[in-house]
Amino acid sequence: MKDSKAGELKKQFIYNLIRSSLPIIGLIAVCIVFNILTHGSMWNSRKLILNQIYVVMISATGVFFIMSMGGLDFSQGSILGIASIVVCLLSGVNIIVAIFGGILAGAAIGAFNAFFYVKRKIKSFIVTICTMFLFRGFIKYMASNSPVAASMKVYDYDTTAIKLGITAAVLIISFVVFRFTGFGIKLKAIGAGEKATKFAGVRTDRVKFLIYVLSGAITGLAAFVNIVKNGSATANVGSQLETQILIALVLGGMPISGGAKVRFENVIVGSLLYVVLTNGLIMMGLSTQMMQLIQGIVFLIFVAIFADRESLSVIK
């Protein structure tokens, strides 16, 4: 009996190892495959690809927190859009004011989401789908006739050092907070069992509220990077960002219902994998329609692998 127990333990260990290393193996495999298929032109355009990672990776960090506690956020694209317009409008005044303006705008929408989710107790995906349309409407109203242009000053900040620096700072701070303070444990506990977490003394409503505000603020910061990169906000700014983030996180091995199996690596590996995959497909000459098809299939496969079926019912 002892032997069979050890054997089972080993089997489970190997299974967990495969589960946690699949995204990394996938990332390496995708990089190699596309480099061979494109005869190395992918490597040569690495700067271009890197340029697309920042926004996704920064805002995915906020959504990572939300998903850890079992929530979802579909309004990320609209948050990025509104915050981008705010950054553009304020960039003429002062760049620091513009950055904080973006963050505040994001946090405000996050608080708006949180109010309906936490105080009015509406499921998060319903609230955020509503706010997605609501704020997309605002963006269209502001930017339909002509894109909202930022002051020329923002181009001074369009350097890899600044963009990469902001991304790295967000990741490192978030990682340390998530991994080495009680914050991460509380978030995962809420994801795994909210009622019991409340009975263990965690102010769950407060944590949930703060996380939505925080996630909005982080995406507000991503809006600054977005404007530095693009120079103006169009009516489509940030459109589909929420899907990109969701796919990225799931590709990174994030269980869709959050909980104990969540790891911070999911953000980094997932964002990289997503951006490399989409760029690889574009370089292969695939049309946008085909891209969506393939993304959909890959997304489904990963969800199927990483879904924690026992706790799927707890998506909030």
Add this chain to the structure above:
Amino acid sequence: MSDIRLEVKNVSKSFGITKALDDVSFNISKGEIHALIGENGSGKSTLTNSLSGIYHKDYGSFILDGKEVDPSNQVEANNEGISIIVQELGTLDGLTVAENIFLGHEDSFVKMGIKNTSAMNRKANELLKKYGFDRIKASDMIDDYNFEDRKLVEIVKATYFDPKIVVIDETTTALSREGRDELYKHMKRIKAEGNTVIFISHDLPEVLTLSDTITVLRDGVYIDTVKSSEIDEDGLKKLMVGRDVTGAYYRADYDEEVSSEVVMKVENVSVPGLISNINFELHKGEILGFGGLSESGMHEIGKACFGASFDRTGSVTLADGTHINDIPTAIAHSIAYTSKDRDNESLIMNQSIRDNICLPSLDKLSNKAHMLSDKKLKTFADEYAKQMSTKMQSVDQFVSNLSGGNKQKVVLARWIGKDSDILLLDSPTRGIDIKVKQDIYQLMDKMRKSGKSIIMISEELAELIGMCDRIIIMKDGLISGELPRSRDMDENSLIAKMV
């Protein structure tokens, strides 16, 4: 044909790395009540769940009346003549009583694709009447009935079609005395009709009076099958634990004076629909018991004192004047609470033992910069889990894989780690075997002696009488009586105040 109803042959079943059943073989006869006993995690429920199609066994076979049965769900099991009343709630919300009774067998009421609801309700009402449960109406939603009545509906559901084997898994702990009597009556009826009852219970006196034959399991292994007329309680305990159970069970002292120092004062506490106008004081080093029927509101007392009740009025005040109105304040002021609903309110199932134990103590465990180290968390969790002798592989294991008794140990480890001074224990030994019960009683006694105060809410009168300095009896949301600790107290004097 012999009088053997069911042959269990070499049945094995594993959950991941845990071997729940290991090559179990024994026979069950016709027309008997066959009890299945063993400690938590000994494999009783696993065995009956495999028999009734809830789980699927890994190896072995069940031979019913000479024919192998291998149901893949409960409906198939019903068709083979096997039914089960499960430990937890086995009825579905959102359906009527009749729909619950005939769940999976609606076909018999369907004509040309249309369900004949009135025929179904009529049949269900007839059955309910036959069983003597007239107050339950077939067309009502099941949600309108309390836990106890829903269990009665399950009795009808599991037995109306005269199955050859009825499994009753740990149902009595959830029932009041009346409900138990109803259940016993039907068990005896099934037996008299020549069918078999497989009865799982932790209550050994109950097992001894009711059953004809008793099979003992330990750690998933078959130990022995004995006639209940040829064994006593101590003999059973010995078979279950595998050694003599020695030492005190309940606390032995009687005439000890309880300190007059009040640590918690509860004044005019009401929770709409559950309790009203509750007043009492908890003293230092006291074990204060709350007893009553399960719907008497006593379970809300724990929540109310923990600041977890919804819409509570009145005040809960500590010795230093702090008012307890929410959970974080309660925990910060050294109050601990273990819920009757262990799996939902006390523990985060899909989370490690480590995080479950550390959660309320995170502030204490973090350094000045609010940082935590994995090693410190692990050592902390390990220390208290081991102190409670929790059976586990490591503290990184998920709580969901533990047995009931070990889950409760994790809950207690959490609060011992927090070093709480006031413990609100709601049904601390619910569904737990004697060995762990004994551990918990001894722990309570030790805590009491070290000056900690305990409120113990329990449906088991014996443990209230055995452990408490004072017992408050609840009835219909009100306090109906209070009894001091005494040698002469018996269950009847408590029951008289309960009903």
